[in-house]
Amino acid sequence: xxxxxxxxxxxxxxxxxxxxxxxxxxxxxxxxxxxxxxxxxxxxxxxxxxxxxxxxxxxxxxxxxxxxxxxxxxxxxxxxxxxxxxxxxxxxxxxxxxxxxxxxxxxxxxxxxxxxxxxxxxxxxxxxxxxxxxxxxxxxxxxxxxxxxxxxxxxxxxxxxxxxxxxxxxxxxxxxxxxxxxxxxxxxxxxxxxxxxxxxxxxxxxxxxxxxxxxxxxxxxxxxxxxxxxxxxxxxxxxxxxxxxxxxxxxxxxxxxxxxxxxxxxxxxxxxxxxxxxxxxxxxxxxxxxxxxxxxxxxxxxxxxxxxxxxxxxxxxxxxxxxxxxxxxxxxxxxxxxxxxxxxxxxxxxxxxxxxxxxxxxxxxxxx
Numbered sequence: 001x002x003x004x005x006x007x008x009x010x011x012x013x014x015x016x017x018x019x020x021x022x023x024x025x026x027x028x029x030x031x032x033x034x035x036x037x038x039x040x041x042x043x044x045x046x047x048x049x050x051x052x053x054x055x056x057x058x059x060x061x062x063x064x065x066x067x068x069x070x071x072x073x074x075x076x077x078x079x080x081x082x083x084x085x086x087x088x089x090x091x092x093x094x095x096x097x098x099x100x101x102x103x104x105x106x107x108x109x110x111x112x113x114x115x116x117x118x119x120x121x122x123x124x125x126x127x128x129x130x131x132x133x134x135x136x137x138x139x140x141x142x143x144x145x146x147x148x149x150x151x152x153x154x155x156x157x158x159x160x161x162x163x164x165x166x167x168x169x170x171x172x173x174x175x176x177x178x179x180x181x182x183x184x185x186x187x188x189x190x191x192x193x194x195x196x197x198x199x200x201x202x203x204x205x206x207x208x209x210x211x212x213x214x215x216x217x218x219x220x221x222x223x224x225x226x227x228x229x230x231x232x233x234x235x236x237x238x239x240x241x242x243x244x245x246x247x248x249x250x251x252x253x254x255x256x257x258x259x260x261x262x263x264x265x266x267x268x269x270x271x272x273x274x275x276x277x278x279x280x281x282x283x284x285x286x287x288x289x290x291x292x293x294x295x296x297x298x299x300x301x302x303x304x305x306x307x308x309x310x311x312x313x314x315x316x317x318x319x320x321x322x323x324x325x326x327x328x329x330x331x332x333x334x335x336x337x338x339x340x341x342x343x344x345x346x347x348x349x350x351x352x353x354x355x356x357x358x359x360x361x362x363x364x365x366x367x368x
Contacts, residue, residue: 005042007035009033010034010041014042023272025223027272032264039267040298040299044299052334054332055303056109056110056277056332059102059103060309065086065087067117074250076245076310083247099111109145111146115132143336144336146335150170150172150208153188153196159200163200169205169206169235169236170201172209174209175212177221194228201232207233208235210238213261214283223272239269239278241287242287243286243287243312270300279303280297297323298328302329304320306320318345319347322344
């Protein structure tokens, strides 16, 4: 029996998705025009049909902060903008491992090593490249975590090495639609990003690539970005919502999106990417009230980035677990078995004593 939301447009599309049909741009635009309630229902049905009923948590470390030569208009780490963040070179393998162990203790299933630069280069910066590889090995060997990486543009040789070292997902967000991308970034192109994703995929890594909502893009841009990701072939789709940082070009504009638009977009993304994790990432706490944060999970999202982000603070993994429970879902424990109650209790204690939370890097504070 086909699930019915009592919205003809949504129900017709839902039936096709459950039958294995891939949706297109026209479908996405038609869906975004529908009310939020049937869309959210459909997103949840698709998640339950294609997924395992869990919410997968990942954590990241800002392994090299600031002084990036690129001019992405949303980014606090660009050398082009005066944002006042602390900058530092590559943290080194031991500090990366410390951050990974904190993430493991907080229930993350995967851990991403992230650098702020156009690309970690084996040829131009061989010492840094060697440290990256050593960090991957340490986390891989000493933690029950999948190791992911976001290291910028890759050559074919670099991608092959990372795959051999056991990188599970390679993250390289497309940020927005091909048409709107030039409004946000001048120093490289949308095609540059797609090329790196293709190189990483050809080397054997799974792809994590997503968007930032609320940068002034149209609903059509949101759909176009999701369709572009269909063509690339991803297994994780992070959905960021702009959290404007003072000093960046997008700061004065502010985030241009409502709670309803966030929830509808998440649901549509799940319908367009039924077999991928749709992951709630940066900016969700800044754009959704505490009593709203479960809504995207109820609309089909099945992943979270937990802990702190690159230059801004997140909420505690204990709070994230409570949101997962409020949505009627369970945390994924396929890689890292952990006790949710222990995580929540530890972070309740930490909040009382104002101690360090999971995803901080262990370096000097770099959050705004």
